[in-house]
Amino acid sequence: MRIGMLTGGGDCPGLNAVIRAVVRHSIKNYKSELVGFLEGWRGPIENKVMPLNLDNTSGILHKGGTILKSSRTNPFKVDKGPEKIMENMKQNNLDALIAIGGEDTCGVAHKMFTQYQLNVVCVPKTIDNDLSATDFTFGFDTAVNIVMECVDRLHSTAESHDRILVCEVMGRHAGWIACYGGIAGGADFICVPEKPINLSELVKAVKNRHANGKKFSIIVAAEGAKLAEAEILKDKELDAFGHVKLGGIGEQLAKLIEKETGFETRSTTLGHIQRGGSPTAFDRVLGTRFGVKATDLVHTKKFGTMVALNGNQIVDVPVEAGVGTLKTLDMDLYKTASIFFG
Numbered sequence: 199m200r201i202g203m204l205t206g207g208g209d210c211p212g213l214n215a216v217i218r219a220v221v222r223h224s225i226k227n228y229k230s231e232l233v234g235f236l237e238g239w240r241g242p243i244e245n246k247v248m249p250l251n252l253d254n255t256s257g258i259l260h261k262g263g264t265i266l267k268s269s270r271t272n273p274f275k276v277d278k279g280p281e282k283i284m285e286n287m288k289q290n291n292l293d294a295l296i297a298i299g300g301e302d303t304c305g306v307a308h309k310m311f312t313q314y315q316l317n318v319v320c321v322p323k324t325i326d327n328d329l330s331a332t333d334f335t336f337g338f339d340t341a342v343n344i345v346m347e348c349v350d351r352l353h354s355t356a357e358s359h360d361r362i363l364v365c366e367v368m369g370r371h372a373g374w375i376a377c378y379g380g381i382a383g384g385a386d387f388i389c390v391p392e393k394p395i396n397l398s399e400l401v402k403a404v405k406n407r408h409a410n411g412k413k414f415s416i417i418v419a420a421e422g423a424k425l426a427e428a429e430i431l432k433d434k435e436l437d438a439f440g441h442v443k444l445g446g447i448g449e450q451l452a453k454l455i456e457k458e459t460g461f462e463t464r465s466t467t468l469g470h471i472q473r474g475g476s477p478t479a480f481d482r483v484l485g486t487r488f489g490v491k492a493t494d495l496v497h498t499k500k501f502g503t504m505v506a507l508n509g510n511q512i513v514d515v516p517v518e519a520g521v522g523t524l525k526t527l528d529m530d531l532y533k534t535a536s537i538f539f540g
């Protein structure tokens with residue numbers, strides 16, 4: 199077979215592990231050939247390709263980012279985008295495509311499968327961990343470990359200066375990173391998109407710590423967490439999928455907390471630091487297992503599917519199961535986290 203592969207949407211650590219696994223397994227065990235499409239869906243629209251072989255996919259397992267580059271291109275917003283994809287699949291003599299991405303990339307793959315009969319298999323990735331039908335996406339564990347390390351570092355400086363430090367983390371619709379990172383880092387309060395921020399509860403937690411002799415606190419806030427009465431959107435520009443660029447809740451919270459408590463409060467936004475660098479062992483293993491499974495699915499012609507983690511098993515599900523609704527935070531986990539607030 200000849201198989202195309204692309205990585206779309208926000209990058210995350212572990213993408214190269216998937217690419218390497220697909221190439222290695224396809225060439226060694228199925229004698230197939232691979233073509234890499236560059237820059238997400240822009241690749242198959244504009245026929246931007248690179249060869250993928252054992253040589254150029256060796257030594258990439260530990261590297262962050264993606265050797266195929268990425269973009270948030272939406273083919274359904276490009277004139278004749280889907281038709282151009284089908285044309286370029288033919289032009290490159292490709293029998294199938296492996297699309298590695300999140301909600302948006304897999305959503306496009308689903309539409310291409312149902313409306314244009316593209317032979318596609320999806321691999322779910324996102325640091326946000328908000329894709330349905332899989333227990334975890336790769337990239338999430340690395341992001342959580344980065345948040346944990348940063349929260350550890352914030353602790354020592356917060357303590358030296360008797361400050362409240364707000365740490366803003368990624369997660370536009372789901373509080374998985376905030377909750378896991380907050381629990382692991384020992385946050386004193388966690389704000390998530392799934393629960394409107396109750397400022398008086400937060401202020402009470404901070405004051406309670408002060409009353410008990412702890413003159414510093416760490417608050418972890420997801421970028422998508424909302425204060426009911428505040429305007430949190432810094433920049434209303436939309437991307438090709440209609441998402442607003444987020445950012446700013448940390449700063450707003452810091453000002454409000456300082457005003458309400460009288461304690462010096464600062465904010466730190468971790469931003470893309472959470473997406474960069476080397477993947478953890480967990481993400482390398484998950485990415486590798488996903489890549490191997492996606493390769494098997496392509497060679498057994500099980501198209502329109504997405505690989506997924508179910509418990510400790512790698513399974514396949516129809517791609518629409520992954521993209522229909524977002525997997526928001528398990529509020530039982532938030533309840534566990536809240537035992538440690540204040």
Ligand code: F6P
Nearest residue numbers: 208324325326368369370444473
């Ligand atoms: O979807 C992953 C993610 O990192 C989100 O957590 C974040 O809101 C968004 O991407 C940022 O996107 P960009 O890198 O395009 O600014």
